[in-house]
Amino acid sequence: MQFSRFKIFWIFFVCIFGIMFALPNFVSSNKLPAFLNHKVNLGLELQGGSYLQLFVDLESAHKEEMQALIPDIKKQLRKDKITFSEIKNVGDEITIKTEQFDDLKKSVAAFNLFAEKDKTKIRLFQDAGKKEERNAKKIEQCIEVVKRRIDESGTKEPSIYKQGKDRIIVQLAGVQDPEEVKKLLGQTGRLTFKLVKEVVPAESKHTVSPIYDVVPLKEDPKLVCVLEKEVLLTGDVLENVKVSQGQGLPGVTLEMNTIGGRKFSDITLNNIGKQLAIVIDNVVVSAPKITQHIPIGVASISGSMTLQDATNLKTILSSGSLPAPLKIIEERTVGPSLGTDAIADGKNAVLLSFAFVSVFMFASYSLFGLFACVSLIFNLILTFAALSMLGATLTLPGIAGLALTIGMAVDANVLIYERIKEELRHGLKLMRAIVSGFERSMATILDANLTTLIGAAALFEFGSGPVKGFAVTLMIGIMISMFTALTLTYYQIYLYTRNRKLESLPI
Amino acid sequence: MALLNFNFDYSIDFMRYKTIAFVISAVIFLGTLSVIAIKGINYGVDFKGGYVLETRFEKPPALQDLRSRLEKLNVGHVSIQQVGASANDLMIKMERDEKAKEEDSQQNLEKIKATLGKGVEYRKIETVGPKAGSELTKQASLSVLFALLGILIYVAIRFDWQYAVSAVMTQLNDCVAILSLFSVFGLDFNESAIIALLTTAGYSMNDTIVIFDRIRENVAKKSKLSMIEIINLSINETLSRTILTVVATMMALFAMYFFGGSVIAEFSLPIIVGIMVGTFSSIFVAAPLLLIFGFKKSVPLAVNSNMRAD
Numbered sequence: 001m002q003f004s005r006f007k008i009f010w011i012f013f014v015c016i017f018g019i020m021f022a023l024p025n026f027v028s029s030n031k032l033p034a035f036l037n038h039k040v041n042l043g044l045e046l047q048g049g050s051y052l053q054l055f056v057d058l059e060s061a062h063k064e065e066m067q068a069l070i071p072d073i074k075k076q077l078r079k080d081k082i083t084f085s086e087i088k089n090v091g092d093e094i095t096i097k098t099e100q101f102d103d104l105k106k107s108v109a110a111f112n113l114f115a116e117k118d119k120t121k122i123r124l125f126q127d128a129g130k131k132e133e134r135n136a137k138k139i140e141q142c143i144e145v146v147k148r149r150i151d152e153s154g155t156k157e158p159s160i161y162k163q164g165k166d167r168i169i170v171q172l173a174g175v176q177d178p179e180e181v182k183k184l185l186g187q188t189g190r191l192t193f194k195l196v197k198e199v200v201p202a203e204s205k206h207t208v209s210p211i212y213d214v215v216p217l218k219e220d221p222k223l224v225c226v227l228e229k230e231v232l233l234t235g236d237v238l239e240n241v242k243v244s245q246g247q248g249l250p251g252v253t254l255e256m257n258t259i260g261g262r263k264f265s266d267i268t269l270n271n272i273g274k275q276l277a278i279v280i281d282n283v284v285v286s287a288p289k290i291t292q293h294i295p296i297g298v299a300s301i302s303g304s305m306t307l308q309d310a311t312n313l314k315t316i317l318s319s320g321s322l323p324a325p326l327k328i329i330e331e332r333t334v335g336p337s338l339g340t341d342a343i344a345d346g347k348n349a350v351l352l353s354f355a356f357v358s359v360f361m362f363a364s365y366s367l368f369g370l371f372a373c374v375s376l377i378f379n380l381i382l383t384f385a386a387l388s389m390l391g392a393t394l395t396l397p398g399i400a401g402l403a404l405t406i407g408m409a410v411d412a413n414v415l416i417y418e419r420i421k422e423e424l425r426h427g428l429k430l431m432r433a434i435v436s437g438f439e440r441s442m443a444t445i446l447d448a449n450l451t452t453l454i455g456a457a458a459l460f461e462f463g464s465g466p467v468k469g470f471a472v473t474l475m476i477g478i479m480i481s482m483f484t485a486l487t488l489t490y491y492q493i494y495l496y497t498r499n500r501k502l503e504s505l506p507i
Numbered sequence: 508m509a510l511l512n513f514n515f516d517y518s519i520d521f522m523r524y525k526t527i528a529f530v531i532s533a534v535i536f537l538g539t540l541s542v543i544a545i546k547g548i549n550y551g552v553d554f555k556g557g558y559v560l561e562t563r564f565e566k567p568p569a570l571q572d573l574r575s576r577l578e579k580l581n582v583g584h585v586s587i588q589q590v591g592a593s594a595n596d597l598m599i600k601m602e603r604d605e606k607a608k609e610e611d612s613q614q615n616l617e618k619i620k621a622t623l624g625k626g627v628e629y630r631k632i633e634t635v636g637p638k639a640g641s642e643l644t645k646q647a648s649l650s651v652l653f654a655l656l657g658i659l660i661y662v663a664i665r666f667d668w669q670y671a672v673s674a675v676m677t678q679l680n681d682c683v684a685i686l687s688l689f690s691v692f693g694l695d696f697n698e699s700a701i702i703a704l705l706t707t708a709g710y711s712m713n714d715t716i717v718i719f720d721r722i723r724e725n726v727a728k729k730s731k732l733s734m735i736e737i738i739n740l741s742i743n744e745t746l747s748r749t750i751l752t753v754v755a756t757m758m759a760l761f762a763m764y765f766f767g768g769s770v771i772a773e774f775s776l777p778i779i780v781g782i783m784v785g786t787f788s789s790i791f792v793a794a795p796l797l798l799i800f801g802f803k804k805s806v807p808l809a810v811n812s813n814m815r816a817d
Contacts, residue, residue, distance in 0.1 A: 045770065053636070055636075164642075182613070186613075327613070328612065328613050328634075329612055329634075329636040330612075330633075330634055330635050330636045331612075331613075331616070331632060331633065331634045332631075332632070332633045332634075332635075333629070333631065333632040333633070334630070334631050335561075335628065335629055335630040335631060335632075337563070337628065337630055338561060338630035338631050341768060342768060342770055344768075345766070345767050345768025345770070345771060346767065346768070346771065348766050348767065348768075349762060349763045349766055349767030349768070349771050352762035352763075352766050353758070353759035353760070353762040353763055354759075355762075356758035356759060356761070356762050357755050357758055357759050360754065360755050360758050361755065364751055396699065396702070396770065396771070396774060397698075397699070397702040399771070400702045400703070400705075400706045400774065400778070401706075403706065403759065403760070403763070403778075404706050404709050404710060406759065407710060407713075407752070407755075407756040407759070408709075408710075408713055410752060410755045410756065411713060411717070411748075411752040411756075414748050414751045414752050414755070415717065415748055418745075418747055418748040418751070422744070443720065444716070444717055444720040444721070447665055447716050447720055448712075448713045448716040448717055448720070449713075450661065451658055451661055451662060451712055451713070451716050452709050452712060452713060454654070454657040454658055454661050455654040455655075455657060455658050455708075455709065455712065456654075456709075457657070458650060458653040458654035458656070458657045459650045459651070459653075459654050459705065461650070461653070462646070462649055462650035462653045462654075463646060463647060463650035464643070464646045464650075465643065465646075465698075466643075466698050466699075466701065466702055467646065467647050467650055467701065467702070467705070470702050470705055470706075474709065
């Protein structure tokens with residue numbers, strides 16, 4: 001049994017390196033140099049936090065987009081002198097009736113629309129091939145807006161990413177209450193200014209002519225606003241949004257850019273005496289009467305809102321509108337108290353399992369059992385070091401992977417020791433038995449570990465979420481256990497046996 | 508010397524029990540499959556979709572009243588369980604109605620919260636859409652399939668095809684046996700159940716390979732023995748290791764089960780059962796399967812470089 005200087009150097013190097021990188025997980029970080037501040041992130045179920053799965057309602061976004069095109073199409077068709085009737089929005093298409101199909105085709109090309117003759121009417125639709133592309137872009141934009149909103153709400157380090165075709169995942173670690181964040185995501189924040197024709201009781205909304213829009217009024221659910229269809233201004237012109245506290249009432253002040261200010265000036269000049277509705281997500285939040293010409297582009301919304309509401313509204317408006325509505329379809333929130341309990345329980349579980357295994361190993365193999373335990377400790381330390389360096393997240397499935405690794409590491413040492421005993425029974429001399437025990441179990445351990453490693457690699461490659469988390473710790477753990485269970489244990493036995501004349505092995 | 512000694516010279520005739528062991532395995536296997544076919548698996552909220560709220564009340568609420576008020580919301584089937592020792596801590600689960608729309612989940616959650624009233628601390632809230640679970644199962648099954656395929660190829664190369672097929676079939680047997688927990692015994696099948704399955708499969712595979720490895724070695728060494736004798740000998744030779752490893756692992760798992768808190772406990776129970784099944788099957792299913800697939804000693808082996816004849 002020989003260990004070269006080179007090999008001994010490597011053993012110490014790996015162990016010390018491992019301890020260094022695992023340390024930040026156990027010692028508070030301000031005592032350590034900066035390059036060592038990588039820690040294993042704990043999964044949300046362990047540290048508390050929220051996981052939100054948002055469904056991006058692309059379909060309704062398309063529908064709205066098409067709906068919004070109709071006025072412009074009408075204008076264009078009139079300009080091109082095409083007579084038409086029954087233009088309306090059906091799903092993500094527009095249908096229209098006209099005799100001048102060829103003219104229509106040319107005319108709508110300006111809107112990137114294609115025309116196709118149906119039995120009685122003509123269908124206008126967008127290029128289906130580009131739909132995916134447009135959807136992907138919408139989701140990108142949604143993610144941007146979601147990021148801005150969450151950042152502005154003061155939540156630290158959110159993790160936001162796309163999943164599948166129409167989902168966005170938002171993970172908020174350590175958030176006490178996701179309600180505020182949920183409120184921020186629940187609104188698209190589409191702002192428009194429209195003129196009010198009249199305010200009528202909600203019951204009589206069916207009698208309103210279809211040339212007007214009927215929109216509920218935020219302050220009084222019993223009333224609805226009848227609005228002109230024409231959009232005078234949109235949220236695009238906003239330059240700055242501030243929370244205001246005029247007369248002690250919380251509100252929001254909208255400051256427009258130069259173009260917006262000029263338009264706003266014109267609107268107020270031409271419509272004195274009328275009510276101007278500020279519409280957000282199809283609800284009239286405010287409908288002040290224009291009493292005078294306002295030459296600067298500043299409008300305000302106030303009344304019936306708390307300071308928190310005002311702050312939320314500010315965040316939503318200043319982060320830009322979402323290109324598609326988001327719906328929270330899945331939420332997992334672990335409150336801070338459960339998170340704290342889970343960490344404490346988890347530590348207990350790991351320490352106690354370790355203690356139990358150690359006692360058992362000592363009872364079964366005395367000193368050699370303790371060597372195995374030292375290797376096991378290093379297995380844990382090195383795994384934590386590796387996870388820290390990779391910036392991996394330790395989740396519950398990850399802990400299971402770790403447990404399996406420890407089981408297999410124990411098994412490796414058991415295999416070796418049983419083999420040594422067997423060799424002793426076959427009459428081999430002590431040192432020969434040790435060497436032969438290690439050599440012969442090597443093939444078994446390699447095959448068993450490689451088989452598991454192959455399985456884990458497949459799970460990592462093709463699995464998702466929890467399965468991946470399990471596979472990562474399992475792969476790392478197995479590779480490390482080959483070092484700890486084989487090399488490190490062997491080295492300890494080497495140190496113990498090299499200068500002693502032994503009668504029997506402490507096994 | 509060590510305090511415990513498992514080193515008896517075992518010479519148990521395991522293969523004598525192979526028929527009865529096969530019958531037991533087959534009964535469990537087919538029984539579970541038929542129960543799954545009839546009764547289905549008790550999918551938890553993770554898969555069906557629904558709501559899970561772990562709540563801490565200021566004082567123990569009247570359960571009957573709470574349940575009936577929640578039922579009246581018509582959100583879905585209600586189940587209420589106490590968590591831990593305190594009657595203030597409840598786990599409220601509501602399965603999603605199949606007709607319910609995904610988009611309404613937030614409103615429903617608000618309704619549930621309103622019904623529970625003020626002064627409740629929410630330790631955990633989960634609302635799960637029905638799609639999330641089925642996507643997870645699909646992904647997990649697919650990845651397991653690839654994992655088994657990889658293992659099949661590796662074992663076939665390192666050992667022989669009979670070993671590979673036997674090992675993979677044993678895994679399937681174990682997985683089905685654990686599924687019985689979620690069908691026959693009605694445990695919630697959720698995300699952690701999938702992970703428990705994988706953990707068990709990993710452990711059982713390790714166990715199987717260790718025994719196969721010894722069989723491979725003995726086949727090369729002991730040419731005079733029959734295959735049945737070789738299998739018996741190999742199992743006996745590795746028996747002390749099998750016992751030691753399984754006891755050590757069990758100790759760790761029991762510590763997790765009893766002291767790890769509800770989340771880890773829920774998670775370790777199927778693993779405990781699975782490892783028992785896995786240990787049993789490595790001896791009584793995997794090894795005899797070799798015989799059934801007609802493994803003969805005369806089949807040339809990929810001889811291991813570390814193996815030297817005595």
